[in-house]
Amino acid sequence: MSPALPNSFRSGPDERGHFGIFGGRFVAETLMPLILDLEKAYAEAKADPAFQKEMDGHLKHYVGRPSPLYFAERLTEHLGGAKIYFKREELNHTGSHKVNNVLGQIMLARRMGKKRIIAETGAGQHGVATATLCARFGLECVVYMGAVDVARQQPNVIRMEMLGAKVVPVQSGARTLKDAMNDALRDWVTNVHNTFYCIGTVAGPHPYPMMVRDFQSIIGIETRQQLQEVEGRLPDSLVACIGGGSNAMGLFHPFLDDPSIEIFGVEAAGHGLTQLHAASIAGGRPGVLHGNRTYLLMDEDGQIQEAHSISAGLDYPGIGPEHAWLHETGRVNYLSATDEEALEAFQLLSRLEGIIPALEPAHAIAKVTELAPKRPRDHLMVVNLSGRGDKDVPQVGDILKGRNK
C-alpha cells in the first residue's frame, strides 16, 4: 500500500531525519555526538545571513555560478520532440555539480573549527571538488577511493594529488564507492576529534541528506529563474542521473511541489537489470546501510551486494533516502539506463552538441533519447548535465578502440 500523500514534498525530513520510513541516524555511538553537533552547526549557519553571503560570493567568483541553462538545439532537432535544455553543471569549477555541496560543507567545517577533511569518491568528481576547496582554504584532505575506481578514473586521481590531497586506494570488498565509504567512516570514527567528513551525496546519517540537498538546490533554483527568463514559464519535465542522487535532488527539489512537472531519475542498469547493475530502486528494497534506511541492493540474508556500472560515480548499491521516499510516494519516476545506452548517449552528445558529458549524465541523456521523441515540440525538458567527460575520455577511448579492432 502506498503511504498517504503529504501536503508538500518539500517539507522533509522530520526532526529525526526521516523521509517517511527512510533516512535516520544509523551510526556508531562514537559518531553520534559529532552528528548532533553538526546538525546544530548547520542549523545555525543556515540562519546566519553572513554565512549565506560568503557562500554566494564564492559560488559566483570561485565556482563560476550561475551555470548556464543551454538550449540543446541539435539534440532537440535530432530527437524531434520536446525542447531540451541542459543545466550546464559541467561548466562549474572542477567540472561537476559536486563543488556546490563541497563548498557548503567546507565552509561549515571551518565554522566548526575542523582542520582535517575526509571524503569518499567514486568517479573522483567529489574527491576533486573536496581536494580543490581544501587547497583553497588550507585544510588537510584525505580521499578514500576504491582501488577499481583509482584505476578507471586516473585523470581525477592525478588531479587530486596535484591539489595536495592524499588519495587512499581502498582494497576491501568490491573496491568501489561503497567500500570507499566504509573506509571513510572508519577513518571518521578513529579521528572524530579533528575531522570533518565531507559526504558527496544525499545519503548518510541525518543531517547529511538534507544538508547536501540544500547545498545542491541552487541547481533547481537557478533553473527555475533561467527558464522563466527565456521561456516565461516552468519546465514540463526534468531528467537527471542517480547514483546517490545529489545532482538529481539539487535539480528536482525546488520543483517537487509543482504537480504539473514530470520528474525522471535515471539509475545505472549496468549490464541490464537481470544481471549486474547499480539500480537500487529498480532492483533493491529497503534496508539500512551507511547511516540511513533506503533502497539497497542486497541478498535475502541482508548482505549488501556489489553494484556494477560503467560509470564509477553511479556504481553504488544504494540511493539517497529522500529519493527512496519520492519513489514510494510516486512523485518522481525512476528509470534506468544500461552501460551500453550510456555509451551511445556519450557519443551522440559529443557529436551533436560538442559537449563530451561524463558517463554519469550520459545515463540521463540516454533516457532523454526515449522520452523526448514522445513529447510535443512545446514540451520543455530540462536535463542536468552534471559533469564533464574529460575524466572518462581514456576509459571510453579504450572501450571504443577495443570494438573497432
Place this chain on the structure above:
Amino acid sequence: MTTRIDARFAELAKQGRSAFVTFVMAGDPDPATSLDILKALPKAGADVIEIGMPFTDPMADGPSIQAAGLRALKGGMTLKKTLEMVRGFRKDDDATPLVLMGYYNPIYIYGVDKFLADAKSAGVDGLIIVDLPPEEDTELCLPAMKAGLNFIRLATPTTDDKRLPAVLANTSGFVYYVSITGITGAAAADTKAVGEAVARIKRHTRLPVCVGFGIRTPEAARAIARSANGAVVGTALVDALRGSLDAEGRATARTVTAVADLAAALAQGVWGAKQAAE
C-alpha cells in the same frame, strides 16, 4: 527479569573477579568449526561470549574482523545459521551468556519480531548492534527489551556526561565501553584513561561495565580488569584463528586449539586481577 547475563555478573561479583568476555565470528571459517570453537570457549575460561553476526559492510571493524566476516559469508553463513549455532551450543551449556554482536541490516531483513522470537528461543541473551544509537531505539532496542533480551549499548570516549544518561537509559545486561575512538583491532587504550572512564560511567549506572577494543594480551586484559567488570577480547582471537588456517583459508586440526589456548591465557590474565572493592 533475570537473564543469564545478570546471573553471571552477580556470580562473578560474589567471587570478586571480573568477566572475561570473548568475541568470535559466527561461521568463521565454516559453521562446524565455529560451533566447536564456541563450545571450547567456556572451558577455556570465557565468562561471556559475544558472537559476531557476519555482515558485508562492518563500518566499525578493522581488517581482522572484516576478513573474519567475509570468510564466514564465503562459507555460507547466514543469520539463520547463526541462530542454529546458538541452538547447538545450548544443548550442552545453559549457563554461559551469549550475546549477538553486529549490524542492523541482516536483522531488519530477517524481520525484527521474528528475529527476536527466534533468538530468544535459540538461547540468545543479549544484543549489541553497532549502528543503532539511542536515537533509533524504536527500531530494535525497545522490542528486544519487551522480548526479554538484553540490549547492550556501547559507550565511547565521545559519549560525554550530558549524553551518558540517554545512552544508558534502555541499556541492560552490561555496558560495553569502547576504550578508544576507532575501529576494532586498533591501538590499545591507555589504562589510566580507561579506569577514569569506567568510574565516570559507574557514577551513572549500577550495571557492570565491560571494556573492549585494543585488548590483545593477558597483561592488557589484567590491567583493564582491575578497573572494569569485564575485559572483551575479539581481534586477537580472530587473528589466532586466521593464523591456524591453511593456504586456502580452511580450518586445520589446530584451529580450535589455537583459539582456545589463547583464550585460556587471556582468562588467566583477567582472573589475576583482583577487582577493587566497589
